Amino acid sequence: MATIRDVAKYAGVSVGTVSNVLNHSPLVRPDTRERVLAAIEALNYHPSAAARSLNTQLTETIGLVRTELRLSDKPSEPDPFVLDLIDGVSTAAMGTGIGLSFWTIPVGPGELKLYQRLVRGRQVDGLILFAIRERDPRVTFLKEENFPFVVFGRCNGDADVHWIDVDGAYGIEQAVRHLAELGHTRIGYVSPPSEQQLTHHRWAGFQRGMKMAGSAIDMNLVVEGDYTERSGQLGMHYLLDQSHPPSAVICNNDRMAFGAMRAIQARGLAVGQDISVVGFDDISLARYWHPPLTTIRQPTHKIAEMLFTLLQSIIAENPAEELSKQLIKPELQIRNSTGSIP
Amino acid sequence: MATIRDVAKYAGVSVGTVSNVLNHSPLVRPDTRERVLAAIEALNYHPSAAARSLNTQLTETIGLVRTELRLSDKPSEPDPFVLDLIDGVSTAAMGTGIGLSFWTIPVGPGELKLYQRLVRGRQVDGLILFAIRERDPRVTFLKEENFPFVVFGRCNGDADVHWIDVDGAYGIEQAVRHLAELGHTRIGYVSPPSEQQLTHHRWAGFQRGMKMAGSAIDMNLVVEGDYTERSGQLGMHYLLDQSHPPSAVICNNDRMAFGAMRAIQARGLAVGQDISVVGFDDISLARYWHPPLTTIRQPTHKIAEMLFTLLQSIIAENPAEELSKQLIKPELQIRNSTGSIP
DNA sequence: TAATAAAATTGGACCGGTTCAAAAGGGGTA
DNA sequence: TACCCCTTTTGAACCGGTCCAATTTTATTA
Numbered sequence: 001m002a003t004i005r006d007v008a009k010y011a012g013v014s015v016g017t018v019s020n021v022l023n024h025s026p027l028v029r030p031d032t033r034e035r036v037l038a039a040i041e042a043l044n045y046h047p048s049a050a051a052r053s054l055n056t057q058l059t060e061t062i063g064l065v066r067t068e069l070r071l072s073d074k075p076s077e078p079d080p081f082v083l084d085l086i087d088g089v090s091t092a093a094m095g096t097g098i099g100l101s102f103w104t105i106p107v108g109p110g111e112l113k114l115y116q117r118l119v120r121g122r123q124v125d126g127l128i129l130f131a132i133r134e135r136d137p138r139v140t141f142l143k144e145e146n147f148p149f150v151v152f153g154r155c156n157g158d159a160d161v162h163w164i165d166v167d168g169a170y171g172i173e174q175a176v177r178h179l180a181e182l183g184h185t186r187i188g189y190v191s192p193p194s195e196q197q198l199t200h201h202r203w204a205g206f207q208r209g210m211k212m213a214g215s216a217i218d219m220n221l222v223v224e225g226d227y228t229e230r231s232g233q234l235g236m237h238y239l240l241d242q243s244h245p246p247s248a249v250i251c252n253n254d255r256m257a258f259g260a261m262r263a264i265q266a267r268g269l270a271v272g273q274d275i276s277v278v279g280f281d282d283i284s285l286a287r288y289w290h291p292p293l294t295t296i297r298q299p300t301h302k303i304a305e306m307l308f309t310l311l312q313s314i315i316a317e318n319p320a321e322e323l324s325k326q327l328i329k330p331e332l333q334i335r336n337s338t339g340s341i342p
Numbered sequence: 343m344a345t346i347r348d349v350a351k352y353a354g355v356s357v358g359t360v361s362n363v364l365n366h367s368p369l370v371r372p373d374t375r376e377r378v379l380a381a382i383e384a385l386n387y388h389p390s391a392a393a394r395s396l397n398t399q400l401t402e403t404i405g406l407v408r409t410e411l412r413l414s415d416k417p418s419e420p421d422p423f424v425l426d427l428i429d430g431v432s433t434a435a436m437g438t439g440i441g442l443s444f445w446t447i448p449v450g451p452g453e454l455k456l457y458q459r460l461v462r463g464r465q466v467d468g469l470i471l472f473a474i475r476e477r478d479p480r481v482t483f484l485k486e487e488n489f490p491f492v493v494f495g496r497c498n499g500d501a502d503v504h505w506i507d508v509d510g511a512y513g514i515e516q517a518v519r520h521l522a523e524l525g526h527t528r529i530g531y532v533s534p535p536s537e538q539q540l541t542h543h544r545w546a547g548f549q550r551g552m553k554m555a556g557s558a559i560d561m562n563l564v565v566e567g568d569y570t571e572r573s574g575q576l577g578m579h580y581l582l583d584q585s586h587p588p589s590a591v592i593c594n595n596d597r598m599a600f601g602a603m604r605a606i607q608a609r610g611l612a613v614g615q616d617i618s619v620v621g622f623d624d625i626s627l628a629r630y631w632h633p634p635l636t637t638i639r640q641p642t643h644k645i646a647e648m649l650f651t652l653l654q655s656i657i658a659e660n661p662a663e664e665l666s667k668q669l670i671k672p673e674l675q676i677r678n679s680t681g682s683i684p
Numbered sequence: 685t686a687a688t689a690a691a692a693t694t695g696g697a698c699c700g701g702t703t704c705a706a707a708a709g710g711g712g713t714a
Numbered sequence: 715t716a717c718c719c720c721t722t723t724t725g726a727a728c729c730g731g732t733c734c735a736a737t738t739t740t741a742t743t744a
Binding site: 001044045046047048049050051053054059061066068077078080083084086087090091093094097099100101102103104105106116117119120121122123229258259262284285288289290291 | 343386387388389390391392393395396401403408410419420422425426428429432433435436439441442443444445446447448458459461462463464465571600604626627630631632633
């Protein structure tokens with residue numbers, strides 16, 4: 001495999017000059033540059049990423065961390081929303097030459113070990129974190145290390161943490177308003193896991209929405225899910241078993257909404273007629289569901305691109321403040337899983 | 343940031359000894375090892391990935407390449423099946439310390455440039471390729487370079503290419519048999535893009551199945567799709583517009599099957615009663631569809647794990663031949679989108 | 685106790701780039 | 715022609731590890 005010294009010899013120049021050509025330094029005389037480029041071509045030379053990052057301290061790679069809850073011993077089903085985000089970041093990175101490292105890291109004691117390795121071993125130039133928890137130890141750690149990172153989800157306590165979030169409270173509020181306009185007053189709520197940071201915002205939105213609609217929250221109609229279809233299904237069955245079941249339910253992601261719809265249909269009830277269902281995320285299959293799901297849409301691609309761009313700017317030590325701490329307004333997509341009260 | 347020399351000084355040993363401790367060499371006396379480990383702990387030292395890979399020529403990272411067809415100027419929708427595979431590989435890699443680099447590379451002239459950078463720049467130790475095309479230039483290139491890689495999809499021409507594939511012909515054949523048993527003789531077929539390598543195998547399976555069922559193939563009932571819902575929808579409309587429309591249709595992935603179902607339902611026909619639909623992949627949402635989709639299941643997690651393990655063995659220059667060139671039998675999942683002929 | 689073998693440790697060369705102070709080259713002017 | 719200044723080019727030090735031949739320490743044997 002050709003090295004920079006081979007190229008230098010072949011072109012009859014010094015390694016310094018070849019390096020300058022590689023880094024587009026304006027110091028090189030045009031004809032010299034041509035000669036070097038010809039040598040690079042002739043030897044099919046490509047610089048070693050490792051050697052380069054050894055001096056620059058940059059890897060040209062950013063890391064995405066997907067957490068694995070590991071509720072059971074078998075791996076959990078992948079969440080399409082997270083995968084879509086990853087897809088979006090990958091698309092944003094395409095053509096920039098920036099690589100994407102993708103890690104699945106189980107939550108739990110000792111999880112920081114892995115982040116340490118990534119950070120102190122300089123395996124990536126920066127990190128994007130999803131599924132932020134309340135007082136997330138990863139945020140504390142990365143801040144301490146002064147390592148470039150961005151978070152999808154709010155970190156209000158920390159003024160110097162860069163994050164981008166969707167205004168979940170607003171989204172839920174819109175959903176409640178929509179249901180209230182259809183005449184619903186008994187509205188069920190399938191919450192995200194309580195340790196998630198977004199759970200509180202969403203709940204505040206629910207409270208606000210219900211207050212504005214003039215409806216009372218019945219705590220018997222509130223269950224906590226874990227983002228899986230199964231938990232949505234179980235949660236819905238629980239709600240339907242109440243003495244005064246709800247006429248509508250808001251699920252905090254689409255997968256749980258799908259599960260809820262199954263539960264409803266399993267009892268011979270019609271979704272959108274007997275019981276209305278609202279989801280959250282608008283994953284690509286939501287609109288193809290039967291009936292198509294009314295859901296609060298998160299603009300995945302936009303978010304992914306913003307996260308990527310923001311992180312890039314932080315790595316370049318010139319944070320794009322206009323992107324940081326942005327609350328993106330989600331949009332309610334009204335489809336057929338919601339209807340007026342029978 | 344502490345370096346290996348700092349650790350050596352702190353522990354009162356030489357760098358060589360520290361390196362030996364890091365690499366679990368048995369040469370180090372236990373008490374020396376303890377001293378070094380204590381120093382590592384005290385200084386919170388983590389070895390630099392770049393420096394290490396500069397000598398070992400290994401990055402401890404493997405690359406996954408997802409191709410982007412770029413039919414339009416806006417990015418195409420991510421395919422859940424591919425994302426599930428990526429998820430599976432990531433899960434397989436979890437805990438091994440191996441990183442995953444994820445690249446989206448557009449198909450087209452000049453695509454090899456990017457692979458060259460990955461390979462000759464030693465950005466990854468090996469590659470996993472999906473969506474193999476007939477005479478795929480990437481395979482040729484990687485073989486020439488003698489670079490470790492595995493392919494999801496057959497590469498029969500090349501004895502020394504390691505691949506793992508699903509027996510698509512068998513799968514399609516099972517689907518045809520299932521439909522034939524339900525009394526269907528006019529079976530439509532929505533093909534994968536023709537340049538894909540798997541297209542031929544699947545078609546052979548269709549021919550074989552139809553022959554065994556004693557039915558003739560009507561080429562008016564065959565359309566080519568591009569894996570998107572939309573192409574399934576358009577294809578189905580086309581089939582239904584024929585003078586003798588089919589009573590059943592096999593779609594070569596679930597997304598196209600979903601599209602086909604929409605087209606059928608849009609015409610007021612009932613899927614599974616008026617027209618039967620079979621998909622391919624069994625992505626996680628297929629069984630939640632309405633009606634639940636009969637589909638040929640690819641065991642994503644198993645495939646992903648095999649690909650990962652096989653690639654690891656190739657990188658270690660000790661190929662797990664028993665994993666290579668394996669044809670995995672897919673399994674028909676019979677649900678409600680297929681039924682006997684009316 | 686000396687000689688010898690085995691175990692543990694050392695330290696410098698090396699991986700392949702970047703960086704920058706110093707040297708060389710080129711052109712203009714007196 | 716000599717001198718000066720600006721543009722290019724050079725090459726050695728450095729990034730932070732691994733590797734291994736040489737050396738030192740420890741254990742074994744005569």
